[in-house]
Amino acid sequence: MSSVQAFSKIHDHQTITEICTDFYSLIKDKLYPWDKKYLQNMPERREDSSIFVSMASYRDENCLPTLLGAYSNSANPKLLNFGITQQNCVENCKSGVLEGGEIEDVEADEDCYEEFCKGEWGEACKDGRVRVLKVDESGSLGPYFARYLGSKLWSGEQYYMQIDSHMTFAPSWDATSVKMLNDAPSEKPVITTYPPPHTTKFKGKGTRICDPLFAPSDIESQIVRLGGSAAYDGKGGGLPRVAPFVAAGYFVAHSGFLKEVPFDPFLPWIFMGEEISMSARLWTAGYDLFSPNQDVTGHIYIRRHKPKFWEVFQRTYHSKGGGHNSIQLKIIDRIKYTLKYPEAARHLIREQTILTAIEEYGMGEERPLEDYMEMVGLDMVGKKVTEAKWCHDGVPPPIHWYDDIRDLY
Template identity: 35%
Template sequence: MPKFRLLTAAALLLFVANFVFHGRSAPRQVDAPGGAAGRSLVADGEPDVAAFAERVRLALRRFQERRQRQLAFARCNHTYGSRTDGFLPGCPAAGCVAWPSLEAAKAVCSQWSDCGGVTASREGGWFEPRARRVPLPSPAGEVSWVRTTNDEQCYGGLRGPWTQPPSQPNEAALAVSRAYTAVVDAALAETPALTRPRRPPREDGTIFVSIGAHRDPLCGATVRRAFARAARPERLSFGIVQHNCERACLNVTGGFGATRRYPPQLGADEDCVSAFCASPEGEPHCASGRVRILRLGEEEALGPIYSRFLASHLWRGETFFLQIDGHTDFRAGWDSALVQMARRTPSFPRSVLSNYPPEGSPASAAAWPRPTDAEERVERPAGGLCSYSYENVLPAGRLSARLGGCHAAAAGRAKPSPDGAGAASPRRTAFVAAGFLFSHASFLRLAPYDPYLPWIFMGEELAHTFRLWTAGFDIYSPNLDVLRHAYRRENTHKFWENVDRAFATGGIHNALVNLTVQRIQHLLGWPEAAQPSQVAEAWLLHRKDQFGAGAVRSRDAFDAMHGIRHNSTPRRQEPPGWCCF
């Protein structure tokens, strides 16, 4: 009997479509889909961010021998013998999953080197990839097809050298972090334009939308919804850094915790923009170069800050910069509403709009109409981010920070704008959220994204807030919501799971974070890393001044303004009264 539920015919059709699109690897480049075939957007004098990503891939590839062998095996042209009586014992590491057809089961078996063939029920109702290649007699009348490929031929073109990461995650993290830092050092020394953009923003009202998407099934819906509900879609441009799996892919089921499972996936992940760019509504935008995408493999996923650094170099001088995740919903007229709110902030253009948007998915068919005049006249209560709590990266490991709102007792109530007429202004808040940030694009020159913070998730928002605020930018919570964020995504891929698989070392992701977070601790002046001598490795602070505090406000002023008490017992951050109005 099959050990997992049978895959539906619809899933099989989706696999066929994905396999046709992803079956061949394209040269690494930033593409403008829908334009000239394979057109690269590097020719306008911008740094070649695709070449930078390729250098990083090659530097870390030597630590990923197991994954690289999987990919080489999956690229092979596999062959199978004729039908034979009996069953193949054992399950591949990915499990004995039943598929609705022989072709689908063979396609999955051909992705995994520990799969010896396919066994089916006598009636042909299910087909399972199996581990062994020698059939055994089956009392139930099962039949099998043995994979006959010479596996060593699959690895003939695979080239090292390989460096086996130490089995101990902390030692492995040191080796991988050192290699990453070395290649980034070399790339930035050779291409200074990678540190910050050369050009100032144009003042034409255009908006650049930055998306980092890790195997995100909602990325395509996000792009489609943003264009469909924009008041001026012709003013939008997207810069997408996509990390997808194309071969030897695992799926996710069972939610989180002990029930989480990783069965084999049939075919490649869905591309973020290919369907949109082939559609009547999307083709004009893609042909005009408004959609720029850098396609990377899942084994190249190094965390959100790395993706945002890459995406920032797809910016081409647009006036405004919107940072979101690939699972964001949009309100009708969202673009004009954000621009108007930003311009109403007292410190514009040195202002940032940010908060945790309410729950919502771009896959929802529900309408979300434009804000009414009454909505625009209401000043928001404490809807922004005013506090953070300290959390350990590992048990007894380094500290990081998780943002939050105000305590209930400190939060105020919604009230009309002071003069009773006209739109209300956004209110000051303490911290920025990574999933929604809108600003004048001049911040890219004053607080560029730091490429030396790979693997970081917790701590990204506090570090970004510090660098923006000390560079002279004030943070505001929007006075009305025009974006929603899909938070509840249990059966979706998380980049940190992939890091452990890519480097074949359990726990290496947490060890890498425990190492890298020291850069953030030093940046913020936390007592355990305030001095360079307190940081474990010198390379963790490379170019710390170039990607450090801004030149307008001091760290002491930041701590005082944001209620940060480093020397209290216990250490704490108190939500400032000006934020919790």
């Protein structure tokens, strides 16, 4: 049993504060020391055109079709390396919330990894090019933490890609992604967007995410969310265009970012907030974000009544005084602190434990956070958004960091 799974079994009928405190204590004592050593002794990055694809799956019936689609549409399957964080239920399983709020008993989840390895691409599993970390659903700590775990399955591949487990793929999606990355006019580029719906015919010229908003829901604590992606109104082709944000469901980068902008092990149970956090961290570390100029993946966006990680929280922890929403409201202050929300200043955060090792997983040192906020139009004090017209127009932002490439567009 892993430390995280042990935590979920031992701590029963606690308050949200006690669960939060005990989690951070466990991670600080067990995982954090390992993570520090790992970051100092990471696998040597290869220059062999290999691609690592991190895919987190939570009880997802689309996991296997996603894997099969990725390989069958790959330009060079032997260069593909998948790291799957598979979070499944294996016994006493429940459905997601159905019509009328009902929850039913269901069969155990399909083992996506095992089924894939039995098929025509099984050689990739035997060769170690498809790797898996299996987590019982009771040990699931949300999508961001699953992506943290998935990043540790990387084994030196040249390129790093992150996708969701409910995706479709255009022919040669992998080679096209790498080409766009190499075409981007930056030494440290990231190609990223919300892919179009899975019904797409892959004839589009790429999409971009331009419009953020401060979440109006009380349970999201005014965290910055990203609006939907949109096409470039007939523009496209040529070079990938500068973008303001990273989308968690599709991005590709040179794998060196894993050392410079490591995933944060102190962000459990987070759903909203990971994208604005990664966007700002990457940009301040000197990475430039770009929208793809060609659609290469599709995404299944509507998954009603399917199991969600937050539904198992209450069943697992039997907490007093609230469920997933309550603990997320505490932990999201870690993200808000790094983004300089005034209400999340250090002296205003009640649970100081959530700031453990924050300096090691915060903003970069290449560019100031203030420049990023100006570029994307975010006022963290007034909670106001100024439209990033440059993004809609498909041109570089009007700040000095992009003066050298302005004439390319």
